[in-house]
Amino acid sequence: MGKGQTLKAVDGVSFEIKKGETFGIVGESGCGKSTAGRTIIGLYDKTDGEVIYDGKNVHKMNEKERFVFHRKMQMIFQDPYASLNPRSTNPRSTVQEIISEPMEVQGLYPNKKERRERVYQLLEDVGLNRDHANRYPHEFSGGQRQRIGIARALSLDPDFIIADEPISALDVSVQAQVVNLLKGLQKKKGLTYLFIAHDLSMVKHISDRIGVMYLGHLVELTTSDDLYSKPLHPYTQALLSAIPIPDPDVEDMRERIILKGELPSPMNPPSGCVFRTRCPHAMDACATIKPEWQEIEKNHFVACHLYNQEVIGRKDDKLAAASKENGY
Ligand code: SF4
Secondary structure, eight states: OOTTOOOOSSOSOOOOOOTTOEEEEEOOTTSSHHHHHHHHHTSSOOSSSOOEETTEEGGGOOHHHHHHHHHHEEEEOSOHHHHHOSOTTSOOOOHHHHHHHHHHHHTOSOSHHHHHHHHHHHHHHTTOOGGGGGSOGGGSOHHHHHHHHHHHHHTTOOSEEEEESTTTTSOHHHHHHHHHHHHHHHHHHTOEEEEEESOHHHHHHHOSEEEEEETTEEEEEEEHHHHHHSOOSHHHHHHHHTSOOSOHHHHHHOOOOOOOSOOOOTTSOOSSSTTTTTOTTOOHHHHHSOOOEEEEETTEEEEOGGGOHHHHSOHHHHHHHHHHHTTO
């Protein structure tokens, strides 16, 4: 990005995803969550670090290993229209061809009739029917198109699916249907998901554990329940305060945390804590010391000086004070 400048879209992010779970990543646009997902699957090359899948380093696989790996890990994209057919005014591929293509590339179901039956089955698995196979993407609604994208991702019978903002382009009424479909398929096929989104309420619905990202950094990671019941990082607290609660009495009592300022440029991130320019609790130490990644409670990690005894004294007092101040 220009002479001598480096943009670190993802920096120092480290987490593991357990087989069979749904791991959610949330954060504002530009926080690096999609870059993390695309680097995991190998669409982007990494400049440092490792991505280990089933004991193998994804970025060091030879061609043959990578070929097999792509059968195991698949992706669902944000914009179902663009990902199915980039030339909307000149449709080139039918749904049958779109879903068949990965199988043809991988040499699965070489018999044409079998492959067609497989496409029918996949369409039924995602709530469509066999009559849809001969149609073109532009003939479907957004929700139906995302179902086709899911069917394509499932065509190779993967173990792991990266869903990159799979519901962001859909109407609210359709979002829950697609999330429920993904949950059902996970149960039925034993899938593992990395679910990337900026909508915390939907991520909670599907995720077992959630990582919160800000400006390329992971700032908090814990179980879905803990993240919602006791968020520790000021950024997580602000994100959660923006979710309306369907109880007028509780909603009236809550105070929304409005973050001041714009998201800083990742070309020139703030020193110390990257969140300090917008953090309501920022202190002098935040400008000079990068917060450590600490496990505050079992399976609850956070990067914030408010919970570092060496930086700020007793963590329990500060934790309680910050939580109380933010209405949690
Ligand atoms: Fe806020 Fe400081 Fe914690 Fe960063 S380290 S989130 S600036 S209190």
